[in-house]
Amino acid sequence: xxxxxxxxxxxxxxxxxxxxxxxxxxxxxxxxxxxxxxxxxxxxxxxxxxxxxxxxxxxxxxxxxxxxxxxxxxxxxxxxxxxxxxxxxxxxxxxxxxxxxxxxxxxxxxxxxxxxxxxxxxxxxxxxxxxxxxxxxxxxxxxxxxxxxxxxxxxxxxxxxxxxxxxxxxxxxxxxxxxxxxxxxxxxxxxxxxxxxxxxxxxxxxxxxxxxxxxxxxxxxxxxxxxxxxxxxxxxxxxxxxxxxxxxxxxxxxxxxxxxxxxxxxxxxxxxxxxxxxxxxxxxxxxxxxxxxxxxxxxxxxxxxxxxxxxxxxxxxxxxxxxxxxxxxxxxxxxxxxxxxxxxxxxxxxxxxxxxxxxxxxxxxxxxxxxxxxxxxxxxxxxxxxxxxxxxxxxxxx
Ligand code: PLP
Numbered sequence: 001x002x003x004x005x006x007x008x009x010x011x012x013x014x015x016x017x018x019x020x021x022x023x024x025x026x027x028x029x030x031x032x033x034x035x036x037x038x039x040x041x042x043x044x045x046x047x048x049x050x051x052x053x054x055x056x057x058x059x060x061x062x063x064x065x066x067x068x069x070x071x072x073x074x075x076x077x078x079x080x081x082x083x084x085x086x087x088x089x090x091x092x093x094x095x096x097x098x099x100x101x102x103x104x105x106x107x108x109x110x111x112x113x114x115x116x117x118x119x120x121x122x123x124x125x126x127x128x129x130x131x132x133x134x135x136x137x138x139x140x141x142x143x144x145x146x147x148x149x150x151x152x153x154x155x156x157x158x159x160x161x162x163x164x165x166x167x168x169x170x171x172x173x174x175x176x177x178x179x180x181x182x183x184x185x186x187x188x189x190x191x192x193x194x195x196x197x198x199x200x201x202x203x204x205x206x207x208x209x210x211x212x213x214x215x216x217x218x219x220x221x222x223x224x225x226x227x228x229x230x231x232x233x234x235x236x237x238x239x240x241x242x243x244x245x246x247x248x249x250x251x252x253x254x255x256x257x258x259x260x261x262x263x264x265x266x267x268x269x270x271x272x273x274x275x276x277x278x279x280x281x282x283x284x285x286x287x288x289x290x291x292x293x294x295x296x297x298x299x300x301x302x303x304x305x306x307x308x309x310x311x312x313x314x315x316x317x318x319x320x321x322x323x324x325x326x327x328x329x330x331x332x333x334x335x336x337x338x339x340x341x342x343x344x345x346x347x348x349x350x351x352x353x354x355x356x357x358x359x360x361x362x363x364x365x366x367x368x369x370x371x372x373x374x375x376x377x378x379x380x381x382x383x384x385x386x387x388x389x390x391x392x393x394x395x396x397x398x
Contacts, residue, residue: 015353039347048290054282058275072271076102083284106234111136124165128354155179159192173206176363177326178318180215193228200229208238239283239291301366331395344383
């Protein structure tokens with residue numbers, strides 16, 4: 001038996017596991033402390049009732065002789081694929097139902113999709129980046145090259161002038177920076193991918209947060225994208241499905257990847273739960289308004305954070321098109337994390353956990369109740385004022 005030696009190249013802990021380890025250690029030391037979590041990007045609002053009712057209806061249907069659903073189609077039921085097609089149509093993006101594959105979430109699909117590619121491919125990812133992209137490729141031993149996302153390019157790097165890539169990851173709106181590409185900016189990436197004969201893995205998990213009309217919600221809004229891109233999307237943030245689990249992958253029919261993915265899924269996946277697919281259908285049909293309301297709730301929270309940051313003169317990106325606000329603290333991110341936890345009992349995510357360019361930056365999320373965000377900002381304001389005054393004395397400035 002030989003273990004996968006690539007695991008040795010992974011960092012010891014997945015970023016969010018390390019965050020919760022430190023928070024746990026703090027809570028053990030101070031059991032009565034009121035810690036506010038603005039760290040992990042998980043939803044906090046309850047599922048809309050209409051979606052829960054779809055769950056109940058589907059479960060009851062399954063308890064009848066004619067309503068029982070066994071193994072479903074590997075690529076999802078037509079009713080949900082068609083609902084996804086209509087969701088795109090509302091944004092003037094035309095997709096064929098056979099281009100939509102239902103699965104159990106974007107993270108799973110983004111990792112599993114790599115089965116379709118040789119390990120001898122060069123992967124291009126922005127830095128900072130959602131760590132799952134890197135980990136999945138490290139596990140299968142692919143070469144990774146980074147594109148710098150930084151203050152200078154507004155954390156929206158254009159394609160590099162030089163450098164070869166086979167698989168390109170783009171996450172927009174971005175986790176962790178909250179920055180979102182416009183259609184014109186994405187066109188540069190599409191042209192780059194076509195030129196390199198590369199594939200774009202476009203992670204649109206946060207598309208429902210887009211507020212700025214200039215930002216794209218789908219890579220397929222871009223001319224040429226159907227010849228080089230695959231889109232990964234999720235009900236997680238759009239409809240509060242992080243614990244329900246459902247997402248979709250859109251693969252143009254003309255791409256060989258479409259047939260390959262169906263073949264892969266038929267070998268390794270037995271279909272997404274019927275009940276969950278009925279819930280997802282409700283999230284898009286009949287329940288969409290409620291899902292939008294929940295997203296709007298998080299957007300209002302983001303505005304509260306941005307308002308506080310504006311008052312304090314903090315440098316940040318994001319918040320407008322994403323539940324993430326990415327701000328500069330000027331010291332090592334993990335030092336800031338520990339200090340903020342100790343002084344104000346607020347949990348954030350250290351930017352350095354997303355890549356070297358994240359050093360000195362911090363991700364704060366709007367996923368919490370408005371009350372808690374309010375309270376967090378009440379604590380943050382005096383904390384930051386004191387931090388700025390003492391920063392130079394207490395820390396090594398970057
Ligand atoms: N993609 C990005 C950029 C994310 O931030 C997340 C979750 O935080 C996911 C994908 C995971 O999505 P899902 O819950 O559908 O697996």
